[in-house]
Amino acid sequence: xxDKKSSHLIVRRILAWLAGLWQSLGVPLLAVLLALLxxxxxxxxxxxxxxxxxxxxxxxxxxxxxxxxxxxxxATPLIFSGLAVAFAFKAxxxxxxxxxxxxxxxxxxxxxxxxVKGLPPYIHIPLALFGGAAAGALYAAxxxxxxxxxxxxxxxxxxxxxxxxxxxxxxxxxxxxxDTSPGNIVARTPAILDSAKIPSIQSIPIGFVLAILIAVxxxxxxxxxxxxxxxxxxxxxxxxARYAGMRVAFTVILTMVLSGFLAGMGxxxxxxxxxxxxxxxxxxxxxxxxxxxALLGKTHPLGVIPAALLVGAMKAGASQMQxxxxxxxxxxxxxxxxxxxxxxxxxxxxxxxRIRSASEEKxxxxxxxxxx
Amino acid sequence: MAENETLALEIRHVTKRFPGVLANDDVNFDLRRGEIHAxxxxxxxxxxxxxxxxxxxxxxxxxxxxINGKKVEIKGPHDAINYGIGMVHQHFMLVPVFTVTxxxxxxxxxxxxxxxxxxxxxxEIIELSEAHGLDVDPDALVEDIPVGxxxxxxxxxALYRKAxxxxxxxxxxxxxxxxxxxxxxxxxxxxxxxxSIIFITHKLKEVLNVAxxxxxxxxxxxxxxxxxxxxxxxxxxxxxVGRDVILQVEKGAAKPRNVVLEIAGLTVEDxxxxxxxxxVSLQVRSGEVLxxxxxxxxxxxxxxxxxxxxxxxxxxVQLDGQKLPFENPRFGTEHGLAHIPxxxxxxxxxxxxxxxxxxxxxxxYQKPFASNLQRNDRAVDRNAVELIERFDxxxxxxxxxxxxxxxxxxxxxxxxxxxxxxxSLLVANQPTRGLDVGSIEYIHxxxxxxxxxxxxxxxxxxxxDEIMALSDRIAVMYRGEIVTxxxxxxxxxxxxxxxxxxxxPGNA
Ligand SMILES: Nc1ncnc2c1ncn2[C@@H]1O[C@H](COP(=O)(O)OP(=O)(O)OP(=O)(O)O)[C@@H](O)[C@H]1O
Ligand SMILES: [Mg+2]
Numbered sequence: 001x002x003d004k005k006s007s008h009l010i011v012r013r014i015l016a017w018l019a020g021l022w023q024s025l026g027v028p029l030l031a032v033l034l035a036l037l038x039x040x041x042x043x044x045x046x047x048x049x050x051x052x053x054x055x056x057x058x059x060x061x062x063x064x065x066x067x068x069x070x071x072x073x074x075a076t077p078l079i080f081s082g083l084a085v086a087f088a089f090k091a092x093x094x095x096x097x098x099x100x101x102x103x104x105x106x107x108x109x110x111x112x113x114x115x116v117k118g119l120p121p122y123i124h125i126p127l128a129l130f131g132g133a134a135a136g137a138l139y140a141a142x143x144x145x146x147x148x149x150x151x152x153x154x155x156x157x158x159x160x161x162x163x164x165x166x167x168x169x170x171x172x173x174x175x176x177x178x179d180t181s182p183g184n185i186v187a188r189t190p191a192i193l194d195s196a197k198i199p200s201i202q203s204i205p206i207g208f209v210l211a212i213l214i215a216v217x218x219x220x221x222x223x224x225x226x227x228x229x230x231x232x233x234x235x236x237x238x239x240x241a242r243y244a245g246m247r248v249a250f251t252v253i254l255t256m257v258l259s260g261f262l263a264g265m266g267x268x269x270x271x272x273x274x275x276x277x278x279x280x281x282x283x284x285x286x287x288x289x290x291x292x293x294a295l296l297g298k299t300h301p302l303g304v305i306p307a308a309l310l311v312g313a314m315k316a317g318a319s320q321m322q323x324x325x326x327x328x329x330x331x332x333x334x335x336x337x338x339x340x341x342x343x344x345x346x347x348x349x350x351x352x353x354r355i356r357s358a359s360e361e362k363x364x365x366x367x368x369x370x371x372x
Numbered sequence: 373m374a375e376n377e378t379l380a381l382e383i384r385h386v387t388k389r390f391p392g393v394l395a396n397d398d399v400n401f402d403l404r405r406g407e408i409h410a411x412x413x414x415x416x417x418x419x420x421x422x423x424x425x426x427x428x429x430x431x432x433x434x435x436x437x438x439i440n441g442k443k444v445e446i447k448g449p450h451d452a453i454n455y456g457i458g459m460v461h462q463h464f465m466l467v468p469v470f471t472v473t474x475x476x477x478x479x480x481x482x483x484x485x486x487x488x489x490x491x492x493x494x495x496e497i498i499e500l501s502e503a504h505g506l507d508v509d510p511d512a513l514v515e516d517i518p519v520g521x522x523x524x525x526x527x528x529x530a531l532y533r534k535a536x537x538x539x540x541x542x543x544x545x546x547x548x549x550x551x552x553x554x555x556x557x558x559x560x561x562x563x564x565x566x567x568s569i570i571f572i573t574h575k576l577k578e579v580l581n582v583a584x585x586x587x588x589x590x591x592x593x594x595x596x597x598x599x600x601x602x603x604x605x606x607x608x609x610x611x612x613v614g615r616d617v618i619l620q621v622e623k624g625a626a627k628p629r630n631v632v633l634e635i636a637g638l639t640v641e642d643x644x645x646x647x648x649x650x651x652v653s654l655q656v657r658s659g660e661v662l663x664x665x666x667x668x669x670x671x672x673x674x675x676x677x678x679x680x681x682x683x684x685x686x687x688x689v690q691l692d693g694q695k696l697p698f699e700n701p702r703f704g705t706e707h708g709l710a711h712i713p714x715x716x717x718x719x720x721x722x723x724x725x726x727x728x729x730x731x732x733x734x735x736x737y738q739k740p741f742a743s744n745l746q747r748n749d750r751a752v753d754r755n756a757v758e759l760i761e762r763f764d765x766x767x768x769x770x771x772x773x774x775x776x777x778x779x780x781x782x783x784x785x786x787x788x789x790x791x792x793x794x795x796s797l798l799v800a801n802q803p804t805r806g807l808d809v810g811s812i813e814y815i816h817x818x819x820x821x822x823x824x825x826x827x828x829x830x831x832x833x834x835x836x837d838e839i840m841a842l843s844d845r846i847a848v849m850y851r852g853e854i855v856t857x858x859x860x861x862x863x864x865x866x867x868x869x870x871x872x873x874x875x876x877p878g879n880a
Contacts, residue, residue, distance in 0.1 A: 016391065225745045226737045229729070236722050242682060243711070243719040244733045245702030 028296050028303075030349050031342035032310065039335040043327060053325040057332070060320025061313035067320075069203030073274055075312025077102070077283075079211040080266025081290025082297060082304035083218055084259045089299040090222055091255035092235035097143060097158025098263040099287025100165030101136035105264025106271045107169045108135035110278035111177060113192025113271065124195040129268045136264015137257045139165065144256030148249040154256070162287075170280050179277070188279035198273040207273040211305075214262070218301040231255050263287060292340040311336060379441060380405045380568040381426070381457070381537050386435030388421055390776065392768025395421040396432070397592040403537065408559060408569045410579045413589035414612050414808040415780020416766040419572050420462060422589075423539045427459045428452040439537075458530025459539040462779060462806075464522055468515035472508055473497055476529050501528055505561055518669070520551030527558065531567075538562065539570045542779075544578060545806045548668050548834060556582050574780075574808050576605040588612055613810035621813075623820045626844040628657035632797050632828035633679075638687035640674045640852075648674040649685070650852040658796065661819065661829040663843030663860070665836060667872055671852035672832045673714055676801045679830070680704055680711040682719070692796055705734045708796035712786055712803045714832075720786040723775035727767060728756035730774045731789050755792075763788035764814070779806045787815055791822060798822055801832045816842060836868060850874045 040050035061071045081098045088095035109132030116124065143157040174187035181190065198207050222228035233241040234251045241248050267283060275282045293311055297303030314332040322329045342349050381403040388396040395418045403409050413419050424430045426437065428446040437444050439455050446452050452459075466475045477493045497510045506524045514522060523543060530538055540559075544552045559569055559582060573579060579586060580600045588596045588611045596611050609617040633656040640649035649671045656662045666672055678685035681701035689696040697703055704711065713719040721730050732741045732752050740751040756770035765784045767777055774782055783806060790798070800819065804812045819842060823829050833839050839846060840863065847857040848871040856877040871877060 224747055226742045226747060227745060229736050229747065233722055233725075233733075236724050237718075239718045240720070240722050240733065243680075243701060243713060244736075245681075245700075245705050 024298055024300075026353075027346045027349050028298060028307070028343055030353055031296070031339055031346070034342050034349065034352070035335050035338035038338055039331060042334065043331065046327075048325060048327045053321055053327045053331070056321040056323075056325040056327075057314065057317040059324075060317030062317075063320075065203045067316065069200060069205065071309070071313045071316040072208040073200075073205045073312075074315045075308045076205060076207045076211050076273065077266040077270045077286045078289055078293055078308035078312055079208075079215060079304055080262050080269065081287045082293030082308050083215055083290075083301055084263035084266070084287075085290045085294035086297060086299040086301055086304055087218055087222070087262060088255055088259040089294060090228075090235050091231045091252060092238070093147075093252065093255060093259070094155050095140070095143075095158055095256065095259045095263075096155055096291065097140060097161050097165075097287075098259070098266075098290045099285075100158070100162040101139050101260040101263035102267035102270075102287045103165045103169045103283060104139045105132035105136040105267030106275075106283050107172060107177075107189075107267075107278045108132045108264070109196075109268035109271045110189045110192055113196035114190045114277070117193065119195055121195045121197075124193070125198060125272065128192070128196045128272055129198075129265060132268025132271065133261045133265035136267065137261040140256045140260020140263070141253060144253035147256075148252050166280075169278070173278055173280050177278075186279070189277045191277045192272065196272055197276065198269065200273075205273055207269040210269065211266075211308075214265070215301050215305055218262070222301065227254075263290070266290075289336075292336060292343075295343045296339060378404050379438070382438035382441075383422070383426065384436050384438070386422065386425060386432045388418075388425060388430060388432050392772070394592045396425070396435075399435070399589070399592070399594055401587060401594065403568045403570060404585075405568055406563045406566050407584040408563055408571050408582055410583035410586045411570055411572045411589065412574075412576075412579060412586060412608060412612055414810055415784075415806075416591075416778035417589040417612075417808075418592045419589060420541055420778065423459060423541055423570065423572070426452065427457060427539065453533050453535075456534055456536035457539070458527075458533060458535030458537070460523065460526040460530065460541065460543060462541045462545070464526055466514045466522060466525060469513065471511055471513055472517075472525050473510045475514055475525060476510075476532050497528065497532065500531060504528075504531065504558065504565075506558055518551075519546045520548065520554065523547070523551075523555065524558070531562075535567070537568050537570070539572075541572045542574065542806060543571070544573055544575060549836075550667075552578070574806065574812075576608050576809065579608065580605065590614055609809045612808060615810075617809050617813055619809065619813070621816045621820060621841040623842075624824070626660045626823065628660040628844070629826065630658050631655050632658050632692055633830065634688075634690040635679070636688040636690075638675070638678060638685055638689060640671070640678050640683060640685045648852050649678065651687075652852075652854050654847060654854065654857070656797070656828040656830050658826045658828050659823055660844040661823050661831055661842050662857075663839040663846045664830070664832045664849050665839045665846055665868055665872055666834075666849035668834050670849050672849055673801070674852075675849070676711075676714070676799055676830075676832055680709065680713075680799055708794065710790040710793070710795040710798045712790050712798070712800040714801040714805075716782055716786055721774045721782060724773050726756075726771050726773055727760065727765070727777075727785055728752050728770040730785055731756050731759055731770075731792075733789065735793060759788040759792055762792075780808055780811055783807055784811060784815075787818065791818055795822075795827055798827050798829045799832075800829065802834065803831070804833075804835075804838060836865060840865070840868075848872055 043050040043053050060067055062068055081102055084098045085095055109128040112128040112131040116127065119127065143154045143161060146152040146157050147154050170187065173189055177189045179188050179190045200206065222232060230246045230251050233244065233246060234248050238248050266286065270283055270286065271278055289311060293304055293307040296307035314336060318329040318332045321327055379402050383399060383401040386396050386399045399422055411419050421430065425432045428448040428451050437446060444455055467478065473490060473494045476497055494510050501508050506528055508521060508524050508528065514525065543555060547555060563569060571583060583600055586598045586600065587594060590612060606617065606619060609619060635652060635654045638649060638652045639647055641647045652675060654662065664672055674683060677683035678698065679689060681699055681704055685698050691707055691709060694707065717723065722733065732755060735741060741748055753770060760767060760770055763784050765788065766781050774785060787803065804815050807815065819829060831839065831842055840860065843860045845857055846860055846863050846868065848855045848868060850872060851874065855871050
C-alpha cells in the first residue's frame with residue numbers, strides 16, 4: 001500500500017518535472033524548428049534544395065573531427081557573450097554592450113600577448129586572459145555607474161558605448177599598437193607570442209572547455225551564493241531587495257562589471273585561441289549574437305551552451321554549404337534572425353502550437369495590493 | 373421555472389485544480405437579479421479563483437455557467453464582458469499614467485475613422501458617472517487620484533461595458549471607512565437599477581450590513597448559505613473557519629519596561645520638500661503596544677518607512693539606546709527590528725521566489741542559511757517547513773512560488789518571517805489587511821504574545837477596531853503630526869474619530 005503510493009508519487013513528480021521542462025524548453029525548441037522551416041521555404045523558392053543545403057550545413061558543422069573542432073571554436077566566444085547578456089538579465093539589466101566589452105577584452109589580451117615577453121605559457125595565458133576580462137569589466141562599469149548615479153538607462157548607454165569601443169579599438173590597431181612588421185599595411189596589432197596562445201587538444205579547443213566551466217561557475221554564483229540571491233532579488237523586485245537590506249546600487253554595478261568580465265574574457269579567448277592578434281573586423285557581431293543566444297537559452301547560464309553550439313554550428317557549416325550546395329552563406333544569418341524573432345515574440349510560437357504559458361494562469365494574483 | 377428567470381448568473385459544479393491544490397471543488401453558486409450576494413471564506417478558500425473563472429481568466433476543469441437561464445461558454449474576459457459580467461480585482465488593473473477616460477475605454481475604444489474619439493468617450497463617461505452618482509474627473513491621471521476614486525473608475529469601467537453582473541473582490545480592503553460607506557451607497561444604487569453584485573470581503577460587519585444573501589466557502593467547497601437576518605458575526609466566523617473564533621482579543625494588562633524606540637523630532641519630506649511627517653516625537657516601551665490611529669494618508673506610511681530605513685528623514689531615532697541610521701534597513705534587521713510592511717507585493721515578497729526563499733529574505737546571508745557567501749539550501753528548507761507548519765500557511769509545499777498563494781497566506785508568510793527571529797521592536801503596518809477572521813485572531817494573538825515576551829510593538833492600522841483591540845496606548849496622527857497620545861482605556865471610538873478628523877483634544 002505504502003509502496004504503491006510512493007511509486008505513484010514518483011511518477012507524478014517525474015510527470016510534473018517533464019511538464020516543467022517542456023514549459024521552459026518548448027518555445028526555444030519550436031522557435032528553432034520554425035526558423036529552419038521558413039529557411040527551407042526560402043531555399044526552395046530561391047531554387048536550391050533545402051535537403052542538400054541543410055545536410056551540407058550539418059556535415060560542415062559536425063562531419064569530421066576537424067569540422068566539429070571548428071564548431072566548438074566558433075561556439076566558444078558565443079558562450080561568453082551569451083553568458084554576459086544572460087547574467088545581466090538576472091539583475092534586470094539588458095546589456096546590449098557585450099560587443100564593446102568583448103572588443104576591449106580582445107584588444108587588451110592581444111596587447112598583453114605580444115608586449116609582455118619572456119613569460120612561460122602557464123603564466124602568460126592566464127595573464128592575457130584575465131587582462132582581457134578585466135578590460136571588459138572596467139568598460140562595463142561605466143554603464144553600471146551611469147545607471148546608478150544618473151539613472152541613464154543601460155540600453156541606451158551600452159549602445160553608444162559600443163560605437164565608442166569600435167572607434168577606440170580601431171584607433172589603437174591602426175595607431176599606437178599597429179603591427180610595424182615590414183610589408184604590413186592593414187590595421188592590426190602584432191601577433192601574440194606563442195606563450196600566450198591557447199592550444200587545442202585533439203581538435204577540442206581548450207577555450208571551449210573553459211567556457212563550459214565558466215558557465216557552470218555562473219550558474220553556481222547565481223543559485224548557490226548569497227551574491228547570486230541578491231542579484232536575482234534586485235532583478236525581480238528592487239523594492240523588496242531594498243526592504244531586505246540589500247545594496248541595490250552596488251548590486252547593479254557589480255552585475256554589470258561581472259557581465260563585462262564575461263564578455264571581455266570571450267574576446268580574449270578569441271584573440272588567444274583563434275585570431276592570434278587583434279584585428280578590427282574579426283570580432284564583429286560576436287557580442288550581438290550574445291543577445292540571441294541568451295534569449296534562446298532562456299537566459300539560463302546552462303541554456304546558453306546548447307544555444308551557442310547551435311549558432312556556432314551554423315557559422316562553422318555555412319562555408320561548406322555555400323561550397324557544396326551552392327547556397328549563399330547569408331541564409332544562416334536569416335535563420336538566426338528568425339530564431340531570435342520567434343523566441344523574442346514567443347506569443348507567436350505559443351499561438352501556433354497552442355502552448356499555454358505558465359504565466360497565463362497567473363495573470364491575476366490573489367491578494368490585495370496597490371502598485372504604488 | 374419562474375424562479376429560474378430571476379437568476380442573473382448560475383455557476384454549476386465548477387472544479388478547478390492547480391498543481392497540488394484543489395482550488396474549487398464542485399462549487400455551485402447562484403446570483404439573483406438585483407441582489408448583493410456576499411461570498412465569504414477563509415484565505416485560500418477559492419473565492420478569487422472562482423471569480424476569475426467566471427470572468428474567463430482561468431478555464432475550469434469541470435463545470436458550466438448559465439446567464440439569465442441560458443447556458444453560455446466563457447472562453448476569456450472578452451466573452452465575459454459580452455455576457456455583461458464586470459469584475460473589479462483585488463489588485464486594480466488601471467494604467468497609472470493614463471487619464472480616467474483613457475483607462476475607461478481601454479479595450480473598447482470609441483473611434484471615428486482610424487483615430488480615437490476621446491471627446492465622445494469623455495461625454496459618455498460624464499453621463500454615466502452622473503447617472504450612477506459616481507463622481508470622477510474624466511481628465512485626472514489615475515496615479516494622482518486616491519484609491520477610493522480609482523476603485524470608482526474600475527466600477528465605471530465595468531458599467532461602461534454594460535455590466536449587469538458585477539464582481540467586487542475585496543473592494544474595501546484598501547478603503548478608508550468613509551470611502552467604504554460611499555461604495556456601499558453606490559452598490560445599492562446599482563442594485564436598484566437591476567445590476568447584480570457578488571461581493572467578497574473578510575469584514576463580517578460589512579457583510580451583515582450590505583448583503584442580501586451569503587454563501588460561505590471553505591477549502592474549495594461551498595459549506596453553507598445564510599442571510600444577515602439569520603446570523604451573527606460569530607456564526608459567520610465559525611462557518612468560515614470550521615471552529616469557534618474568538619473575535620475579541622484576550623490580553624492582560626501591559627507591563628511596560630525600558631524604552632526601546634525613542635523618536636525625537638522626526639520629519640520626513642518628499643522631493644518637493646513638502647513634509648508628510650512633521651516633527652514627530654514618540655516613545656515605545658518594551659512590553660507595550662503603541663497604536664497609531666489615523667485616516668490613511670496622514671503620514672503613517674512615511675513614518676513607518678523612515679523608521680525602517682526605506683525613506684530619508686531628519687531627526688533622532690534610537691533603538692535600544694543606539695542611534696538608528698536612516699536609509700539602512702539592514703541595521704534594523706541586525707539590531708532586533710522586525711517590519712511587517714504595508715504593501716506586501718511591493719516590499720514584503722518576491723512573488724516569483726519560493727516560499728522558502730521568501731522566508732529568509734532578510735536573513736539569507738546569516739548562519740545557518742549561508743556560510744562564507746555559499747547558501748545552505750538544507751537550512752533554508754528546514755526553516756520553511758517549520759514556519760509553514762507553525763504559522764499554518766496553506767500551501768502545497770515550501771517550493772511553490774509566493775505568487776500562487778492566496779492573499780491572506782502571502783501575508784502569513786511575511787508575518788512568519790518577521791516574527792520568527794529574535795526581536796526587540798516590531799513595526800507592523802496594516803498587519804491583518806486582507807486576512808480572514810481566523811488568521812486575524814492568530815496574528816493578533818502572536819502580536820500580544822510578542823508584547824508579553826517584552827517586545828515593543830508599534831502598530832499602524834486603518835482599522836479602528838484593530839487599534840482599539842491591541843493597543844495599550846494610542847497615538848492619533850493627523851496631517852503628519854501626532855495630535856495626542858492617550859491610554860487605550862481612555863479612548864472611545866467617538867473621541868478617536870474626532871481626533872482623527874483633526875480636532876484637538878483640548879477642544880473636544
Ligand atoms: N495561479 C495559481 N497557481 C497555483 N495555485 C493557485 C493559483 N491561484 C490560486 N492558487 C491556489 O488556489 C487556492 C485558492 O486561492 P484563491 O486566491 O482563490 O483564494 P481566496 O479565497 O481568494 O483567498 P484570499 O481571501 O486570501 O484572497 C489557494 O490555495 C492558492 O494557493
Ligand atoms: Mg482572494
